[in-house]
Amino acid sequence: MTGADDRGIEHGLPADGPSPSALARERRENAADVLASTLETRDATAFVHAGRGREPSIRYCCESMPHGRTAVAYDGTTDEWLVRSADASDGHPAADLAATLADRGPEGTILTPPHVPHDAALYLENAGFEVASTEAIARARATKTTGECDRIAVAQRAASAGIRRAASVLADAAIVDGRLAVEDGNGDTVPLTPARLRIAIDEAIVGAGAFPAGNTAVNPETVSHPDTDADREALRPDESIVLAATPRGPSGYYGGLVRTLVVDSDGGRERRVHVAVTQSFRSARSLLTAGSASVHTVAADLEAEVRSFGLDDSDEVEATVSGVGLESCEGPIDGSDEIEPGAVVRLDVAARVDETSRLRIADVVVVTDEGERPDRLAAPAHSLSPAALLER
Template sequence: MTDAESPANGSGVGAVRSHLESTISGTLESRNAGAFVHAGSRHDPTVRYCRVALGRRWPRERGREVVAVAFDGDEWLTASSDDASGHPAETLAVRLAERSGSNTILTPAAVPHDAALYLERAGLDLASTDVVARARATKTTAERDRIADAQAAASAGIRRAASLLADAAIDDGRLAADGDPITPNRLRTTIDEAIVSAGAFPAGTTVVNPDPEHAPSTLDGEGTANDGDTSEVPLRPGEPIVLETAPRGPDGYHAGLVRTLVVDSDGGRERRAHVGATQSFRSAAAMLTADAESVTSVEADLEAEVRAFGFGEGDDVRTRAFGVGLEPCERPFEGGDRIDPGSVVRLESAVHVDDGSWLRIADLLVSSEDGERAAYLEAPSRSLEPSALLE
């Protein structure tokens, strides 16, 4: 398999299609529009989602293929640059102009300029819509299963890194395993290899110590407080090590997982930060079980729980809540966006614990439907002890 997403066939495609079609149809009716249209590369998330709904599989390699998709409330129309003699949007524009009962066509605000011109030349009036982004904000059962599979691969990667740290020796104040130093780059490679073995793609999302001022890190130090590349600098005992990854499964859906581990911890501030962050996740799950909430409300609740453990206004506490799916960060993510039943969101709590060092934890929460309790996708322990993640 190449690193090219292909939607799963069989059960699940019908549910995604029904969900998308009903959302688009309602919008077309309310705005008296003739069709929804979009064009883009096969990597464009709106194109990908429409093709997931249609059960279309990607070819193994198709270069810079451009795809145009349209739905008029009854039927899907598609065109590809590999199949059409002209631009796919031009092909669809002609077909829509011939059959549409309305000249108003809805497109995402980010529709490519050339595609918009072809639609307008056919006599169609364009109006922007976020209908597909709204549809993607809630996930069908099949989509949640795909995200859970990607999260299982992320968990395998984090556990592999935890295993390396659990067996680490301390050599002249630095961590080592099998006689070689444990560096951020070695941990990143360890995580990515385990993700691939679990059937997913790291997709360039794995970072060790992702905060710019944290050294050593796999981040390029250029333009930050780090003095150049520190990815090969050995890690030290007693200091928090943040592991972040958001791999993509073979169906194109992402995960999202962050853990902070400390080898030979002497307690202190990171222990208190850990208790506060862990409690914040319990509170958020209860909050999203009771009702739909805005992103701002959930982030505020996470922060309040952390601060309740002795972190005042002068302490740097950061929290985030955003959707996960065909992109590692997608709606809901704006402050006023609501996290509705059926959403899969990444929740994160972070506390600055020392010069350059942070304690960060992130997990994926499913805001369940039908009165069920919101639940986190299965993932390793949130403990700071590397060995605890192996149990």
């Protein structure tokens, strides 16, 4: 099921938003706006990147998805994009592109991402250019176009379908000898293991038109790898079950959801931690409504809100904030990065319930203009109860 999950990227599957060419134009126009300003500020001639065609930064700049080694340039003197790929170049695509830029006449500085391959930088230098680094493409990717938001929403709906499918399985589960059990396809009662629940989530994700991409996890803190003893051990009704899904849509954009469910919760600390974590999301969205804020500020606000419900320094609380797009975790991601209007970010909060379990929730939100509350992309309720999640 996951072995073929790259075949639909930007071709071969039903559209999940604007056409691939329209989406590519949106991305290139956004990148060109950022690059043109950066080139002027830095008194540079062009921007060049090189790498494998599937690398997100390469794909972001290309009209169609290239394969193999690829070099892409934005010529600031002509406002033009140039692409060279291995199947259309006699030598290295970066060498071909460097020669093309040199033949055009402009001299001076070429800007590249900090992680551009060393050989590509040497080809540019050998062609007579000075090379300097820029984070311009990372900045361009940190805010999403309308088409990109549509593609992320598709993946997020698939993630929601997967989580809801897991909630349905849990809601229908029986308790046998203190463990959860379900009926298999033959009408027999079998233990409900993390492996069975993960398969159910993946099937729902595929049914919703996306790919699990090998990212689905049940109790990721304790079940780190499939087919381990923990993966095959039946789940308990009185313990929290963490469900994490990070599917990829057919155009290559990711979603990301985490929910924690308990079949037979007795309340107590578990309920208090749940209220604290869910309230932290409301607080962070209010913070982002007031204007742009840094990744560090939003993460600190999430953690502070959780701790305000009586969790002290000895309690483990973890809050992470990052962008979502062509990668499941991308900019804005560093603590000092500003979360600007147009950013799509994943808010992920976890807190310890007891020595053996944690409660964790993650959502994806679209940051809109100042004064407007960020939109939460398709997601099930934050309920602890599987049945309650399905009702909302």
